[in-house]
Amino acid sequence: MNSTPHHCISLFTSCKTFKTLKQIHASLVKTGYHSDPFFAGKLILHYAVTVSDALHYARRLLHHFPNPDAFMYNTLIRGFLESAIPQNSIYTFVDMRRKSMVLPDSFSFAFVLKAAANYGSLRAGIQLHCQALIHGFDTHLFVGTTLVSMYGECGSVGFAKKLFDEMREPNLVAWNSVFTACFRCGDITSAREIFYMMPFKNSTSMNVMLAGYAKAGEMELASKLFWEMKVKNDVSWSTIIVGFAHNGWFDEAFAYFRELLMVGLRPNEVSLTGVLSGCSQAGAVELGKTLHGFIEKSGVSWITTVNNALVDMYARCGSVGMAGLVFRSMPYKSIVSWTSMIEGLAMHGHAEEAILVFNEMEGCGIRPDQITFVSLLYACSHAGLIEQGCSLFSRMKDVYDIEPTVEHYGCMVDLYGRAGYLQKAYDFVSQMPISPNAIIWRTLLGACSIHGNIELAELAKARLFELEPDDSSDNVLLSNIYAVAGKWKDVATVRRLMEDQKIKKIPGWSMIEVDRTMYRFVAREKSNKATEEAYKKLKEIMSRLRVEGGYVPEVASVLHDVDEEEKEELLSKHSEKLAVAFGMSRLSKEKVIRVVKNLRICRDCHTVMKLISKVYRLKLVVRDRSRFHSFDDGSCSCKDYW
Incomplete structure (x- = not known):
């Protein structure tokens, strides 16, 4: 046999780009080995999994291959499940069943069930469960574990528990999956019970439990578990730091980060971005500056996500100039980097500068996404740039083919509302192609509060009551509008309604950093x-x-x-x-x-x-x-x- 195909196979391990992979593919075509199932399977694997942005090519290759086998189908299913379009894994599985005589194996079901979980489709998950039963894979440990995880991810904790109970010898992954399912459904008590029933636990189990507590906001339980852990790895420290930061326990997040340094461990990317996020939310710029110095000395300033967190931290702490310096010094700027800088300028009212950065981003060949346009429209609304805002909204659809979401429509309502064009804002809401949600009506209500339009405010509040009757902020806004107009009887009526419904007003607070203490x-x-x-x-x-x-x-x-x-x-x-x-x-x-x-x-x-x-x-x-x-x-x- 000619050694060229085997040489090409050896090159796969070092192949990092779509262009390089196509060159290897061309070599296989020249020798005629592209039609060999072994080599074709290797190609599909690298197109679908190893090289980014090549899934479409992997799918074309599979469809043109005369008799694809289970490995080829499984590879494409796996590639799609890890992408932004996991539903295509399900479509590929359906094609496999309809267009070929190939029978699915345990990997087929494990991958496609994971795709259903990522897509959040309980209906597809149930249908796939039935297929697994038909083909006798329901008792397969790997498939059974994925089923437990799928039901949990899709919010059906009852099915997840039932399947788990039916497993003869659940492995560690199954145990982790079932108490994770409980967390996803907010059943913390069951999650704890299952966790402490586990016959054996490893660091992964402990970290999964720690993450569950943190996501549920149960930071006291998370802290207790953390100190009970005999082995604390990078994931443990990152989880506890990020958990405290995201739940607003900023001093605790900073304290754990200092403890991490004191025990001689090196902070990783996640823990650094987590504590910087805490600085961003708390406005702790002095601590943020210290962390910036640490990042420079530690030699991790090349990591894009860490730099993005620094840009965000400085911007949210009021130092937009420093945010700009970090942004300009970044060796590589992702779409998140550009959007963070635009958002930072927008928050500070520098709308014109935000638009200039956007234009520069376009000039660098970076394609904006939905979040970029939210930041741009936000900048325009807070600076009263109505014409520019309308132009960007049209450009988003016409130039970049980005379908507006409720956030974009909300920005447009805010744009008109802040400027005092309340009727125009209401007409925009009435003509939206999607049904306005609570965010849209609340934005209009906020504009009515600024400009004292009682009639339109009452209309917006009525819509909000239909959508979210228990939200206190809407009642407070309406009450404030009545108060400004001197309608104290109406104020009393709204506040009495809040008392009857046991709706409490969110207390106002302010934070300041002094000597690195909040x-x-x-x-x-x-x-x-x-x-x-x-x-x-x-x-x-x-x-x-x-x-x-x-x-x-x-x-x-x-x-x-x-x-x-x-x-x-x-x-x-x-x-x-x-x-x-x-x-x-x-x-x-x-x-x-x-x-x-x-x-x-x-x-x-x-x-x-x-x-x-x-x-x-x-x-x-x-x-x-x-x-x-x-x-x-x-x-x-x-x-x-x-």
Whole structure:
């Protein structure tokens, strides 16, 4: 036999690109060995699994091969299940059954069941289960384990448990799959019971359980399990750090990261991005800077995901300039990198710069995705760039053939609504090709709140009540609109309705980083040393603002039917004022005070921040629920358009 085909096979191991693989394919065609099932199977395997963006070619190769075998079909099924279109695995399995005499084997069912799980199709999963029964694979350990996992992934924990109970000797993967299924359905109690019933556990089991607790927000249980683990590997540390960060336990996330360093372990990509995510959410820029230095010294600054996390961290902590420096120094920029930079500029109100970065991205040949356009439309809506926003919305569909999602439609409603074109916003909602969901109506309600349109607000609230009757934010918005209009009877009706339905208003809080420690302030919270210090400093600040800045409380911001004096008292206790005052008390040498807030900043606080920046010659950066406000010398970056 000619040695060329075998030489080509040996080249497969080093083949990394579509172009190189096609060259090997061409060599096989020249020698005539492309029609040999062994070599054809190897080709399909590398096209479908090894080389990215070559699945379409693998499918063509399979369809042109005269008598494909089970290995070839299984390879294509596997390739699709790991792609963005796992449903094509199911279609390939159907083709296998209809167009050939090849019988599926255990690998066929394991791969296609995993595809049904990834696609989230319980109906397809049940049909495949029936096929497995017909072909006698229901008792196969590998297939049975995948069935348990599939039912769990598709939200049918009852079937998952039943199948598990019927297994004669479930392996470790089956045990892990069944308590993971419980977690997916929110049944934490069952997950714990099954976990502690396991006759044997390894580090994978412990980490799966740890991840389940973290995803469910049960961080106290996660922490307890973590310290019970005899062996803690990279996955364990990454899971606990990311879990605390994603659940808002920022100090704990930072503490675990420091502990990771203290025990002499090297943080991996996941733990670094996890703790940077915590810095982003908490606004902990000083800790973020320390991590940046650590990343540079550790020699991991080449990792794109870590750089993306740094860009996001700096942008969300109010240092969009530093975000730009990191972005420009990146050796490789992914679509996430470009989108993160665009989003960062958008949050800071730099809409024109965001559009310029987008144009640069296009010039580099990077194709934008749906998220990129969400960030661009968000930038336009927060800067009042209506024409540019409409143009980008059309461009998304006409140039890039990206079908708008509910997020894009929401941005367009926001674009019109913020600018005061409420009727145009309502008409846009009415003409949408998809049914408007709660996000769309809530966006319109928010615009009505800004511009005081009671009639349209009531209409939007009625639609929201049909979709999400238990959401407190909608009732609060409507109540606020009535309060601004002085309709106190209507305010009382809405709040009484909230009490009857046991709907609680989300309390406002603000956070500030001082000496790498996060301090959280809540209006009218119980007194402690930090709040006492904040109130004392705030009293001094407000007195000076009245004298030197001409401050007059905007009592219209108080949405309660009380006298003027009490309204002023309520205004003075807003959490962002307390956080800024505490920062000014502790950070006397700093020229920038950074605060993160969970709700939208009120007009009175906005005015106070502008006056503080002018009277005290400080720069204040406040990140509220929707954007950044950078106050400097008596003005704000939002130009009072927010």
